[in-house]
Each structure stands twice: as structure tokens, then as C-alpha cells.
Amino acid sequence: SQTIHQWPATLVQPVGSPLSLECTVEGTSNPNLYWYRQAAGRGLQLLFYSVGIGQISSEVPQNLSASRPQDRQFILSSKKLLLSDSGFYLCAWRPPRAEAFFGQGTRLTVV
Amino acid sequence: DAKTTQPPSMDCAEGRAANLPCNHSTISGNEYVYWYRQIHSQGPQYIIHGLKNNETNEMASLIITEDRKSSTLILPHATLRDTAVYYCIVRVEAGSARQLTFGSGTQLTVLP
Numbered sequence: 645s646q647t648i649h650q651w652p653a654t655l656v657q658p659v660g661s662p663l664s665l666e667c668t669v670e671g672t673s674n675p676n677l678y679w680y681r682q683a684a685g686r687g688l689q690l691l692f693y694s695v696g697i698g699q700i701s702s703e704v705p706q707n708l709s710a711s712r713p714q715d716r717q718f719i720l721s722s723k724k725l726l727l728s729d730s731g732f733y734l735c736a737w738r739p740p741r742a743e744a745f746f747g748q749g750t751r752l753t754v755v
Numbered sequence: 756d757a758k759t760t761q762p763p764s765m766d767c768a769e770g771r772a773a774n775l776p777c778n779h780s781t782i783s784g785n786e787y788v789y790w791y792r793q794i795h796s797q798g799p800q801y802i803i804h805g806l807k808n809n810e811t812n813e814m815a816s817l818i819i820t821e822d823r824k825s826s827t828l829i830l831p832h833a834t835l836r837d838t839a840v841y842y843c844i845v846r847v848e849a850g851s852a853r854q855l856t857f858g859s860g861t862q863l864t865v866l867p
Binding site for chain 2: 650680687688690732734736743744745746747748749751
């Protein structure tokens with residue numbers, strides 16, 4: 645069966661520090677992968693999506709970047725975190741012609 | 756992508772049916788209506804989707820109007836664990852990777 649793993653669950657980082665959030669999918673190949681951010685009390689904002697290895701599309705300009713070094717691995721990064729980067733980050737994947745599956749999310753607090 | 760509008764919040768008594776509306780007046784003929792929910796501090800969970808016929812599964816029922824401009828998600832017997840934000844989105848079933856956008860959703864609070 646297909647599963648999606650996202651870690652860590654919570655993270656507290658100082659301003660200016662780097663960030664690396666990892667997401668992996670099991671049980672499928674060549675999935676469409678997504679990174680979302682959710683600010684408190686607001687809906688999901690699509691940050692990046694990827695249709696294959698090395699293929700990244702950015703939805704909004706920001707302090708973050710994404711990479712897909714392997715077929716089932718999607719990484720969200722930042723070189724220097726800002727206070728405004730705090731939020732709930734979600735990784736998702738969607739098989740063709742099917743609903744999306746989400747990871748459990750990472751609560752990032754930048755202090 | 757067709758946009759959706761939902762009320763920001765709703766309350767429902769435990770054991771009663773919860774009816775969550777969604778307007779999607781600009782929906783295209785090949786776009787489906789999808790519903791997800793997000794319990795606090797967890798990832799969203801798929802509930803149900805449909806094109807034009809009413810749909811039912813173990814979680815909920817989806818009623819789509821004949822003109823497809825609106826729909827209602829029905830939780831027949833709401834429980835406290837159904838308290839969550841419910842998202843209505845529209846997209847083609849086999850659409851591009853980009854077509855997965857969420858709005859603000861409806862915060863459903865089930866009251867004891």
C-alpha cells in the first residue's frame with residue numbers, strides 16, 4: 645500500500661538558521677508531489693509541486709526552495725529562515741486520477 | 756481552476772446531520788467536486804468526490820445540484836471527532852499536477 649512520511653513533526657529554529665524538511669512516499673513510482681504551507685487560521689497555500697526527479701515548479705516567490713533528488717523524495721529547504729516562515733508545512737502526493745494523500749505535517753516555529 | 760466559496764464556520768449538535776455547503780458557480784464540465792477535511796494539527800484527509808451524480812461512502816454523502824453550481828457535504832450523524840476544517844475544491848480528475856488548491860474551508864464544530 646502507498647504511504648507518505650514527513651518529518652520532523654515539530655521544529656523550532658532561530659531566525660537565520662537553515663531548514664530542511666523531508667518527505668518520502670512508499671508504494672508508488674513517479675508520483676506528483678506537493679509542498680503546502682498553512683498559516684494559523686488560514687487555508688493551504690501551495691508552495692511547490694513536482695512531476696518528476698529534478699522537476700520543481702514554484703507557485704509563489706518566497707524564502708524557500710524545493711528539490712527532488714529521488715523519485716519518491718521531496719525536500720523543502722531554506723538557507724536562512726525568517727520569522728514569517730513559521731507555519732504548518734504539509735507534503736502531499738497524488739496518484740493519477742485519484743485523490744491526494746497528505747503527510748502529518750511539520751509545525752515550524754521560527755524564533 | 757474554478758474557485759469555491761464556503762461559509763467560514765458552522766456548528767452542529769452531536770448526533771445530528773451536518774450539512775456543509777459549497778458554491779462553485781464557475782465549474783467546468785469536466786471538473787469534479789472534491790471534499791477534504793483537516794483535523795487540527797494533522798494533514799488533510801480525503802472524504803469524497805463526484806462529478807454530477809450524488810455520491811455516498813462510509814464517511815459522508817455528496818449532493819451536487821443539477822446545474823453543478825453548488826454542492827453539499829452531508830455527515831449523517833456528526834460526532835465530536837468530526838470537528839475539523841472542511842475544504843471543497845474543484846478540479847479535473849486527471850488534471851495537471853498544479854490543480855490541487857485549497858481555499859479557507861469551513862470550520863465545523865460539533866457540540867456535545
